[in-house]
Amino acid sequence: MSLGRPPxxxxxxxxxxxxxxxxxxxxxxxxxxxxxNVDPAIQETVRQAIAATGYVPNRAARSLVTRxxxxxxxVVSGAGEESEENPFHSQVFADPFFGRVASGVVGFLxxxxxxxxxxxxxxxxxxxxxxxxxxxGNADGAILVSTEARDPLPRLMVEASLPAVLFAxxxxxxxxxxxxxxxxxxxxxxxDHLIARGRRRVATIAGPLDVPAAQDRLxxxxxxxxxxxxxxxxxxxxxFTLASGEAAMERLxxxxxxxDGVFIxxxxxxxxxxxxxxxxxxxxxxxxxxxxxxxxSAATASRxxxxxxxxxxxxxxxxxxRLLLAHVDDPDRAVTSVIFEPSLVVRDSA
Amino acid sequence: MSLGRPPxxxxxxxxxxxxxxxxxxxxxxxxxxxxxNVDPAIQETVRQAIAATGYVPNRAARSLVTRxxxxxxxVVSGAGEESEENPFHSQVFADPFFGRVASGVVGFLxxxxxxxxxxxxxxxxxxxxxxxxxxxGNADGAILVSTEARDPLPRLMVEASLPAVLFAxxxxxxxxxxxxxxxxxxxxxxxDHLIARGRRRVATIAGPLDVPAAQDRLxxxxxxxxxxxxxxxxxxxxxFTLASGEAAMERLxxxxxxxDGVFIxxxxxxxxxxxxxxxxxxxxxxxxxxxxxxxxSAATASRxxxxxxxxxxxxxxxxxxRLLLAHVDDPDRAVTSVIFEPSLVVRDSA
DNA sequence: GTGAAAGCGCTAACAG
DNA sequence: CTGTTAGCGCTTTCAC
Numbered sequence: 001m002s003l004g005r006p007p008x009x010x011x012x013x014x015x016x017x018x019x020x021x022x023x024x025x026x027x028x029x030x031x032x033x034x035x036x037n038v039d040p041a042i043q044e045t046v047r048q049a050i051a052a053t054g055y056v057p058n059r060a061a062r063s064l065v066t067r068x069x070x071x072x073x074x075v076v077s078g079a080g081e082e083s084e085e086n087p088f089h090s091q092v093f094a095d096p097f098f099g100r101v102a103s104g105v106v107g108f109l110x111x112x113x114x115x116x117x118x119x120x121x122x123x124x125x126x127x128x129x130x131x132x133x134x135x136x137g138n139a140d141g142a143i144l145v146s147t148e149a150r151d152p153l154p155r156l157m158v159e160a161s162l163p164a165v166l167f168a169x170x171x172x173x174x175x176x177x178x179x180x181x182x183x184x185x186x187x188x189x190x191x192d193h194l195i196a197r198g199r200r201r202v203a204t205i206a207g208p209l210d211v212p213a214a215q216d217r218l219x220x221x222x223x224x225x226x227x228x229x230x231x232x233x234x235x236x237x238x239x240f241t242l243a244s245g246e247a248a249m250e251r252l253x254x255x256x257x258x259x260d261g262v263f264i265x266x267x268x269x270x271x272x273x274x275x276x277x278x279x280x281x282x283x284x285x286x287x288x289x290x291x292x293x294x295x296x297s298a299a300t301a302s303r304x305x306x307x308x309x310x311x312x313x314x315x316x317x318x319x320x321x322r323l324l325l326a327h328v329d330d331p332d333r334a335v336t337s338v339i340f341e342p343s344l345v346v347r348d349s350a
Numbered sequence: 351m352s353l354g355r356p357p358x359x360x361x362x363x364x365x366x367x368x369x370x371x372x373x374x375x376x377x378x379x380x381x382x383x384x385x386x387n388v389d390p391a392i393q394e395t396v397r398q399a400i401a402a403t404g405y406v407p408n409r410a411a412r413s414l415v416t417r418x419x420x421x422x423x424x425v426v427s428g429a430g431e432e433s434e435e436n437p438f439h440s441q442v443f444a445d446p447f448f449g450r451v452a453s454g455v456v457g458f459l460x461x462x463x464x465x466x467x468x469x470x471x472x473x474x475x476x477x478x479x480x481x482x483x484x485x486x487g488n489a490d491g492a493i494l495v496s497t498e499a500r501d502p503l504p505r506l507m508v509e510a511s512l513p514a515v516l517f518a519x520x521x522x523x524x525x526x527x528x529x530x531x532x533x534x535x536x537x538x539x540x541x542d543h544l545i546a547r548g549r550r551r552v553a554t555i556a557g558p559l560d561v562p563a564a565q566d567r568l569x570x571x572x573x574x575x576x577x578x579x580x581x582x583x584x585x586x587x588x589x590f591t592l593a594s595g596e597a598a599m600e601r602l603x604x605x606x607x608x609x610d611g612v613f614i615x616x617x618x619x620x621x622x623x624x625x626x627x628x629x630x631x632x633x634x635x636x637x638x639x640x641x642x643x644x645x646x647s648a649a650t651a652s653r654x655x656x657x658x659x660x661x662x663x664x665x666x667x668x669x670x671x672r673l674l675l676a677h678v679d680d681p682d683r684a685v686t687s688v689i690f691e692p693s694l695v696v697r698d699s700a
Numbered sequence: 701g702t703g704a705a706a707g708c709g710c711t712a713a714c715a716g
Numbered sequence: 717c718t719g720t721t722a723g724c725g726c727t728t729t730c731a732c
Binding site for chain 1 (some may be wrong): 724725726727729
């Protein structure tokens with residue numbers, strides 16, 4: 001970090017306000033921090049002095065004594081390789097999921113006057129950097145969103161005893177709070193809907209099967225279909241990207257041209273799959289009914305509009321943030337998990 | 351006997367390292383900050399002591415004395431209304447543009463060990479909050495990305511003499527550094543390509559015409575087509591969203607069914623327009639050639655793949671970041687603008 | 701209910 | 717080349 005001169009002219013300090021108000025620094029501090037036991041009249045004087053001087057508290061000074069930064073990190077982390085020409089972070093935002101998480105976090109944080117620090121950690125090196133960053137006191141804790149199941153960062157956070165909350169249950173149990181969706185319930189909703197629409201030759205496009213959520217959506221769907229008397233459900237695996245949905249649907253068309261319904265494990269893959277059905281002369285929903293998952297922006301960007309399973313990502317992200325703040329507030333707080341319920345959103349594709 | 355929480359090992363300070371290394375705090379500080387004039391042998395001793403103690407510098411303390419935070423804000427700002435149920439930030443990431451900016455900023459910042467703070471400012475209140483946040487010393491400066499032309503934040507930043515860099519030239523000149531694209535050049539590239547493909551009945555879908563970039567793309571396209579002997583170019587206006595591209599293409603089809611080429615001012619609108627052409631029985635590119643703009647993820651998510659004008663957003667965002675750091679380093683640095691050149695990317699749609 | 705004073709951990713003169 | 721010293725601006729006992 002290069003050191004230069006201060007970027008802005010010195011701003012007023014507590015001392016200046018105290019002088020203007022004719023009180024001590026301590027009193028001004030009390031007023032600012034909303035501590036009782038300050039005479040209302042003096043409070044008013046102080047407030048005016050603050051307004052008159054244009055005082056804003058210096059966060060570094062405050063943080064130095066309170067040992068709290070009042071800010072948190074939003075860490076998007078993976079477990080793969082990162083290449084120079086195709087850095088991890090460039091792809092992350094292609095999936096609407098991360099935008100929704102960011103939105104939920106910001107929505108919760110902003111009314112509280114706090115703003116998240118955005119970090120990406122994909123390699124051992126960047127993970128170490130992220131941990132060091134938190135240990136330096138740049139943020140009080142982290143919201144963790146993994147792109148892959150085997151992400152080592154959650155465990156590292158726990159080992160460093162840094163407050164953190166996860167999106168989605170980790171594949172192996174570790175003592176960390178998380179929020180998740182009842183994926184199996186969502187998959188059942190999709191199955192029930194396809195059956196209700198009279199579909200009997202149904203297939204599915206699954207997400208990457210090392211991801212618990214993808215497993216749950218697949219097994220939940222198969223179990224529900226089995227309960228409806230359809231024990232065999234053809235499946236093509238994708239990786240949650242649009243292109244993989246396209247490819248998976250091509251395979252399904254080649255191997256099972258007679259299908260009349262598909263459950264696709266996320267909307268982005270469904271968005272890729274719809275044009276493929278069209279190219280094969282299938283009308284949606286008349287010939288093939290399609291149910292997606294997530295109710296992301298891809299669902300309304302698709303034509304026809306996607307019938308899908310709502311995944312309240314923004315609400316879940318807000319809840320994560322609430323949990324994190326609680327953990328920061330009380331480091332001894334017991335870890336908890338909060339499971340959200342999905343719902344069916346009927347549009348045009350099924 | 352009270353059962354407190356398990357003893358949290360207070361993290362080591364400079365003092366601890368100094369003691370372990372048998373030197374003074376100042377020397378350790380010098381080693382950490384890479385200041386010359388330290389005996390190599392002592393440097394080595396200090397490094398070992400740092401490793402042994404697991405020392406990490408406390409940023410608040412450093413920031414308090416240097417008056418620098420070593421971090422910057424990435425502010426996405428608009429000028430419209432914000433409603434409870436449909437907050438600004440939830441829509442922002444639906445456009446691949448912001449993800450690309452974030453990616454470029456992070457790509458530049460991360461090797462330098464710094465992470466951006468993410469902020470959204472859409473209302474007067476949130477703008478004031480953003481300014482206050484910077485004035486508090488939470489960040490040394492800001493990367494500003496506006497969603498609308500009349501965004502008041504750039505001027506506020508200048509008035510508060512906070513270092514800032516803009517994406518795109520402001521509609522009215524203010525003394526602030528920015529990066530931008532030669533939009534007219536890009537539009538000309540599109541026009542030349544459509545002409546080279548033999549198209550003679552060409553229309554365009556423009557972006558919102560209060561945005562300078564949208565104006566430039568439209569006027570640049572019209573001027574280039576005029577130079578090719580086509581002075582009249584029908585135009586439908588959109589607002590850079592997928593849905594608006596869809597609607598604009600419907601209007602074009604209704605009013606000018608005979609067109610054989612379209613220039614669409616961004617890829618997202620083009621992605622919306624392509625299915626409309628199909629629904630009207632037009633093959634792309636055989637019947638109607640389509641050229642988009644931006645070369646965003648929407649270009650490769652479209653079918654057929656979009657021929658488009660490359661907008662090097664990530665590089666531009668990296669350059670913004672470089673400029674911002676330079677301004678932070680030297681507050682007296684003269685404002686500059688950097689204009690990037692677009693290029694034609696030929697794929698399947700034209 | 702209010703003020704005085706002691707640092708939080710670090711950097712930056714200034715001596716030596 | 718290295719150590720000493722003086723704060724940065726704030727919160728927080730502890731007296732009054």
